[in-house]
Amino acid sequence: MAQLTPVLTANWGDDKPWTLEGYTASGGYAALRQSLGMDAGDLVSMVKASGLRGRGGAGFPTGMKWGFLPAPDGGPRYLVVNADESEPGTCKDIPLMLANPHVLVEGVAITSYAIGCHHAFIYVRGEVVHVYRRLLKAVADAYAAGHLGKNIHGSGFDLDVTVHAGAGAYICGEETALLDSLEGRRGQPRLKPPFPAVAGLYARPTVVNNVESIASVPAIVTGGADWFTSMGTEKSAGHGIFSLSGHVTRPGQYEAPLGITLRELLEMAGGVREGHELKFWTPGGSSTPIFTAEHLDVPLDYESVGAAGSMLGTRALQIFDETTSVVRAVARWTDFYAHESCGKCTPCREGTYWLKQVLHRLEAGDGEEGDIDTLLDVCDNILGRAFCALGDGATSPITSAIKYFREEFEAGMHTPASELFPPNRSALFDYTPRRTGAAAGVVPA
Known part of the structure; x- marks a missing residue:
């Protein structure tokens, strides 16, 4: 059976891992210092060599996306982190930002240095106010410690980071709709081309990446590309957070190499709830074609899931047993x-x-x-x-x-x-239909 590979989740059980002190105690911001001593082009090449693919759904190679930016022309270029997680069943970016926000901040700083960006944005879902506040605090602490701001650690590199709360539209998870929303307009997708790499935020070259993609960068810098490719499969390298929910004994986040199967994940999660059997499940959230029990052994990597007729998406594994319609x-x-x-x-x-x-x-x-x-x-x-x-x-x-x-x-x-x-058979909790009117002892006026 494949093993869990806690990297992004390694410090979630530590004492207050969301604080600057807790993060630095586990080696946080060492990757940033290392990166600032490297050539920016070498950082881009390292991420390309690692095989890191976008963790937001489409699975596009992250380093290649960075490389699409045109040559510097003296004007600004931007990094935008898509933290507008709202796909039904998906719950990995929000707990990541809640438990370990500084790994995202460090990833933003490293990525910005690599692509020549001096102002980065984190677009977070507005409903998750607790996450928004935690990110604001993490960014403020990073400024105070010199990890953000002017002349970071004496490198001559300047970076400002803005945390922006969206208004709660699912469509703003689409990268160009997100950019319109960030500019203060109604969140609707743009016609492409031009793509964001050419004309993105404020019509300037822009990289848009998912939270987990950017948060994976610090470990790649310290561990190296070969370390990252030692996990996962040949074309789907590295680790990822798999979100198991629904009719499973122990729902939660399981960080494992890409290519693990649902059968293996269910063994770790205690299986389908006691007394029931698997009926259908989603490999990547509700917008991906569903799978059934016959797909239990499909490797959860981009190519294998695609060949089986679905998409890996956000790795949101919603589990449904035989009681579900x-x-x-x-x-x-x-x-x-x-x-x-x-x-x-x-x-x-x-x-x-x-x-x-x-x-x-x-x-x-x-x-x-x-x-x-x-x-x-x-x-x-x-x-x-x-x-x-x-x-x-x-x-x-x-x-x-x-x-x-x-x-x-x-x-x-x-x-x-x-x-x-x-419905009471598939409910995860005690199911008591709401009683109204006379049945509830209410006498009409």
Whole structure:
């Protein structure tokens, strides 16, 4: 069985690891000092050689993204950290920033030095106020210790870091929508090209990376590219945080090499909850095609998951046992995507609305002949035609669920999902339906 590889999570159990003192006690900011003595180009080459790929979903090589920036022209260039984590089932960046914010700050400083950036931004989800405050404190402490600001550690390198709280729009996880929001405009995706590397924040060259991607940089600097490539697979190198939630005995964050399987992770997590068996699961959040028990041994790396018909995404492994209605689960996800559609393009704006209507009809047992074909047809009209990936992601759970569990959708023509799969059986906690009116002892006025 593969072993856990605590790197980003290594100090989570320490005494107050989120403080500057706690972080430096475990070797924090040594990588920054080492980096400032290196040539910036060598840092970019090191990250390229490490094989680090974006940990936010798409898996694009991080060092290659840095290398896309045009030659310096005397104007500013920016680093933007996408901390707007909001994919259903995804919960790795928020606990990382809460438990170990300084590793992100150090990664921001190293990355900024490597790409020639003197003003970096961390765009964090506004609802997580506790994380926002912790990041503000970490940045303030880093300034006070000389890790940020003017002439960092006598190197001649200057860097300012701004922590910005978004307003809570899922679409702002898309990098260009995030940039528009950061500039004070409505968060909607931009037409590409030009790509952010050429014309990003304030129309200047910009690198946009995920929290976990940037937080992985300090360890690569101190450990070296060969150390990082010694973990994971040939094309999906290194370690990553896997978020297990749902019907699992011990849900939580498991940091392991890429290429580990769900079967191995479940062994570490105590398996599916007692007395039940795995029915379906998501390998990378709700916007990735679902898997079933037959995929337990698929290596969780970008290539293997893709070859099996899904995407590794954010490594948000939502586990569902046999008590769960697939139709109900997919309907809830679709509610989310319909609500979070920014409305810029017709396929997503209108398509997710109609998907939602049909799914709720099937969930209620009021499905009509042809509803399943309608779902597939609408998904086909969204896929590849939406302005950004939100539309494509909204279709993935629907098409894959119909592929593996078509009979449940057909049952929606005559039987409510609540009868086939009573909600109290799949609830993780004591399930007591809300009582209102006379049933609750309330006498109408």
